[in-house]
Amino acid sequence: MTDTFATVTTHPLEPLSPLEIAQASAIVKREQNLTSSARFVYIELHEPSKEALKQPLSDRQAFIVLRDRGAQATFEAVVSLTADSVVSYTEIADAQPPITLEEFLQCEEVIKADPRWQEAMIKRGVTDFSLAMVDKWASGHTMDEDNPGGRRLARPLTFVRSEAQENGYARPVENLVVTVDMDTMEVVDVADTGVVPIPQSPGNYLPGFYERPGNVPEFTQQRAPMKTIDITQPDGPSFTVDGHYVEWANWRLRVGFTPREGLVLHEVNYVDRGTERPVIHRASLSEMYVPYGDPGDSQWNKNVFDEGEYGLGVLANSLQLGCDCLGEIHYFDAYVNDQDGQPIELPNAICMHEEDYSIGWKHTDFRDNLGQVRRNRRLVVSFFATVGNYDYGFYWHLYLDGSIEFEIKLTGIISTGAIEPGQIPEFGTLVAPGLYGPHHQHFFSVRLDMKVDGERNNLYELEAEAVPAGPENPHGNAWRQTKRQLTTESEAQRVADPLKARTWLIANADKKTKLGGHIGYKIEPSGAVALPLAQPGSQQARRGGFATKHLWATPYADRERYAAGEYVAQNPGHDGLVAYTAQDRSIDGADLVIWPTIAAHHVVRPEDWPVMPVSHVSLHLKPTGFFDGNPMLDLAPEVPKTDGHCC
Numbered sequence: 001m002t003d004t005f006a007t008v009t010t011h012p013l014e015p016l017s018p019l020e021i022a023q024a025s026a027i028v029k030r031e032q033n034l035t036s037s038a039r040f041v042y043i044e045l046h047e048p049s050k051e052a053l054k055q056p057l058s059d060r061q062a063f064i065v066l067r068d069r070g071a072q073a074t075f076e077a078v079v080s081l082t083a084d085s086v087v088s089y090t091e092i093a094d095a096q097p098p099i100t101l102e103e104f105l106q107c108e109e110v111i112k113a114d115p116r117w118q119e120a121m122i123k124r125g126v127t128d129f130s131l132a133m134v135d136k137w138a139s140g141h142t143m144d145e146d147n148p149g150g151r152r153l154a155r156p157l158t159f160v161r162s163e164a165q166e167n168g169y170a171r172p173v174e175n176l177v178v179t180v181d182m183d184t185m186e187v188v189d190v191a192d193t194g195v196v197p198i199p200q201s202p203g204n205y206l207p208g209f210y211e212r213p214g215n216v217p218e219f220t221q222q223r224a225p226m227k228t229i230d231i232t233q234p235d236g237p238s239f240t241v242d243g244h245y246v247e248w249a250n251w252r253l254r255v256g257f258t259p260r261e262g263l264v265l266h267e268v269n270y271v272d273r274g275t276e277r278p279v280i281h282r283a284s285l286s287e288m289y290v291p292y293g294d295p296g297d298s299q300w301n302k303n304v305f306d307e308g309e310y311g312l313g314v315l316a317n318s319l320q321l322g323c324d325c326l327g328e329i330h331y332f333d334a335y336v337n338d339q340d341g342q343p344i345e346l347p348n349a350i351c352m353h354e355e356d357y358s359i360g361w362k363h364t365d366f367r368d369n370l371g372q373v374r375r376n377r378r379l380v381v382s383f384f385a386t387v388g389n390y391d392y393g394f395y396w397h398l399y400l401d402g403s404i405e406f407e408i409k410l411t412g413i414i415s416t417g418a419i420e421p422g423q424i425p426e427f428g429t430l431v432a433p434g435l436y437g438p439h440h441q442h443f444f445s446v447r448l449d450m451k452v453d454g455e456r457n458n459l460y461e462l463e464a465e466a467v468p469a470g471p472e473n474p475h476g477n478a479w480r481q482t483k484r485q486l487t488t489e490s491e492a493q494r495v496a497d498p499l500k501a502r503t504w505l506i507a508n509a510d511k512k513t514k515l516g517g518h519i520g521y522k523i524e525p526s527g528a529v530a531l532p533l534a535q536p537g538s539q540q541a542r543r544g545g546f547a548t549k550h551l552w553a554t555p556y557a558d559r560e561r562y563a564a565g566e567y568v569a570q571n572p573g574h575d576g577l578v579a580y581t582a583q584d585r586s587i588d589g590a591d592l593v594i595w596p597t598i599a600a601h602h603v604v605r606p607e608d609w610p611v612m613p614v615s616h617v618s619l620h621l622k623p624t625g626f627f628d629g630n631p632m633l634d635l636a637p638e639v640p641k642t643d644g645h646c647c
């Protein structure tokens with residue numbers, strides 16, 4: 001239910017309440033004598049380890065990341081809310097935490113006041129600076145010999161609206177890159193590498209703006225509204241909620257939320273004929289990376305880690321019934337922190353509802369026309385984050401057939417560039433005169449701390465193999481499924497091969513099915529299986545190492561939670577999965593964590609302008625030997641609307 005400031009948390013995986021966020025920052029301030037130059041980046045639950053979760057909760061802790069602007073240093077703190085004291089307070093060398101909301105707002109003001117930036121704008125015919133938008137862009141790799149430890153740098157880009165509320169992304173200021181030190185709030189550099197005319201065609205999507213003549217595309221009036229679709233559940237939804245604990249159909253799970261990852265699912269279990277069997281211990285998005293493939297001066301350095309450099313939880317939308325979500329919705333509020341360490345409420349940040357999902361199973365015996373049909377449903381738990389121009393929806397789907405899907409919806413506004421009128425971009429798609437969307441890719445790393453029917457799991461690669469013609473295949477039709485166990489971290493770095501129907505099976509290491517098979521869940525990569533295209537040695541390749549594989553696997557370790565590393569901003573790369581798996585640990589019978597990568601290869605379409613129709617990419621986890629047979633066999637027959645008799 002909706003948290004209030006009076007919430008008393010009970011379960012050790014309940015997210016921090018607003019009171020606990022305020023208490024956590026107060027403890028650190030008091031015990032470390034912090035001044036106002038210490039800024040709170042993240043305050044989140046310090047999640048108990050799996051071992052600790054087996055015992056009754058004795059100590060509730062918060063994990064805090066701070067940036068001390070004066071000291072130009074980054075700190076981590078663990079505080080005990082139970083003991084009202086600091087457990088640890090550590091400076092983290094060469095670490096830049098994500099850019100905070102406070103920093104974004106301040107640096108826009110500072111840039112607009114800079115005479116070099118103003119001169120560049122005047123050169124382009126812009127004199128009303130109030131219409132300029134300075135957008136947060138991380139700086140890419142800037143922590144090196146010249147900048148050891150790192151000045152805290154961002155490289156925002158500029159756009160210009162033609163009037164308030166108008167879509168400024170239609171008017172990018174090309175070849176203007178500003179570098180800001182966010183600790184000192186100084187403009188370090190303004191690089192202006194040549195004027196390209198600011199595109200003039202409006203690309204608006206707001207009602208009242210887009211109907212004006214000359215908009216791209218041109219629709220001078222709204223279409224007639226369609227008939228109402230109402231989704232009603234007169235008896236209410238089939239789930240129950242207690243705090244963040246959810247029961248729906250045979251599924252049991254806990255909903256979590258962190259400022260960095262946003263929505264997290266904990267302890268996803270399935271009740272199979274009375275026995276609660278674990279499937280996933282913790283499921284989250286561990287990173288997302290968007291490298292651009294355009295070498296232009298203000299384009300090439302667009303290589304951003306939307307989770308590790310900005311944080312998806314802190315950018316979560318408040319969702320609205322009838323707009324973002326239809327039907328019988330349960331909302332969870334989320335709480336993050338401001339930079340003074342006070343709680344910020346994000347009302348309705350997580351939406352949960354159930355959806356009809358068409359046919360679950362069906363058969364008609366053609367001899368006697370005796371038919372049976374059952375409908376499938378899914379529980380949908382989701383949130384949306386706005387990261388500058390782009391908007392991302394992250395949807396977990398749990399189905400009645402025991403399968404799990406993670407779907408990402410990409411929408412919002414493409415990142416744009418300006419080109420000389422009449423020219424065609426080589427590394428992008430023209431969407432309006434003088435305006436283009438550069439090629440880019442989105443890579444999402446999903447972290448699945450697996451627990452398939454128990455703690456020890458194994459990983460296998462499955463693929464189809466045609467049998468050569470010969471005695472074993474006299475008719476030439478034979479093919480088999482090969483199964484190969486991946487036993488080490490290096491062996492488990494895999495790319496997809498859809499032509500061989502390659503999939504990966506996570507199976508319990510200790511038990512077998514009644515028929516002697518594996519008890520498992522299979523990962524099926526979706527159709528989007530692109531690989532990165534940056535050259536080896538480039539910062540894009542180094543920093544986005546996780547994206548070079550569609551699957552990684554590691555044995556569980558507490559601090560291994562992020563595919564590109566904990567402190568991604570400005571770093572040279574080689575962190576995260578690349579570093580974790582360099583140990584080449586065994587994953588045989590391990591407490592297994594798997595890290596599938598989902599790719600969205602984005603060559604912009606004209607239809608993506610001025611606001612993108614949702615593009616979907618997803619990952620499927622299907623029970624494979626987890627059940628003895630169809631787990632939906634016990635569903636009650638459907639009742640037809642026509643005569644009230646069973647289908």
Ligand code: CU
Pocket residue numbers: 410440442602
């Ligand atoms: Cu895109």
